[in-house]
Amino acid sequence: MRKAIKQVKGFLGRVLRDIxxxxxxxxxxxxxKQEDTLNQAYRLLKQTRQSKNKLYSLHEPNVDCISKGKAHKRYEFGVKASIAVTAKESFIVGARSYPGNPYDGHTLKDQLQQVETLTGKKPETCFVDRGYKGSGVEDIKVLVTGQKRGVPKKEKRWMGRRNSVEPIIGHLKSDGKLRRCFLKSILGDAMNVILSACGQNLRKLLKWLYCAPYIGPFLRRLWLKIIFPTERPKNSMALLA
Known part of the structure; x- marks a missing residue:
């Protein structure tokens, strides 16, 4: 492998010198455009294994190498994204991209600020995984998965809901086309994350509207039984229509 890389770099150096x-x-x-391509070629020629800010893609120079720690896929190439969902309904209330592969704990403050901006309400409690340790957020209660000390029983039950964001991310990758971004530059990455999150919420609402004709009459009848437990009004059929 080293011999092949050395040979290819030699070919690239000859072509650049000839140009x-x-x-x-x-x-x-x-x-x-030609100058940018030549600069990328020189950058690719000079970088080594220990170099920082490596160039992984010519058509998308902003791609980062993200270490996932998974057995089947140790590294992923792309841009880090952060997703925030509600604890009960799992609606997406925050979605951002973070170029440069920053530490997860340093992104929590910006993500919570986006949630407050979009919803108009400041969250009181936030459930995160262990990658967000040392986030430095003090005005909002942050509970880390696996934390045992100082956690009341009521909030300890909710800590298991942190894993509910994982299937949402899976749907974003498969249904929302978040697995691969076809938009260029950092702005394209940010737009792709936002549009995927909007699509996920719309699919959730459409699924509810599809079931509404079947659930609606049942809820109306239940409401009539609560309001009129002994007698039913004469125009009850009109209310059920």
Whole structure:
């Protein structure tokens, strides 16, 4: 593998040197796109295994290498995204992308600020996984999965709800096309995350509306029984229609 990489880098270096000679000899003027491509090629030629801010993709230079720690897939290439959902209904109330692969704990404050901006209400409690330790958020109660000390029984039951975000992320990747982004640049990554989250909420509402014709009459009859436990009004059929 090392021999093949060394050989390919040699080919790339020869081509770049030949391009420089031809440009200087003929006095050509390169366009901005051509200069960007040459700069990426030089960056790719100089980077080593220990280099920081590596170039992994020519068509999308902002791609990061994210270590997942999974047995079947140790690394993933893309942009880190953060998803916030409600504890009961699992509606997505926050979705952001974070280029540069920052530490999860440093992204929690911005994510909670987005939730407050979109919903108009500041969350009181937040349930996160162990990657968010040391987030530094003090105005909101942050409970980390696996935390045992100082957690009341009532809140300890809710800590298991943190895992409910995992199937939501799975639906975003499979149904919301979040597994692969077809939009370029950092702005495209941010738009892709937001649009995928909106699509997930719309699918949830459409599923509820599909079941509404069957659930609606049952709820109306239940409401009539509560309001009129002994007698039914004469226009009850109109109410049920």
């Amino acid at each position: 420089d000679r031809q440009v200087k000899r003929q006095g050509l003027t390169l366009t901005q």
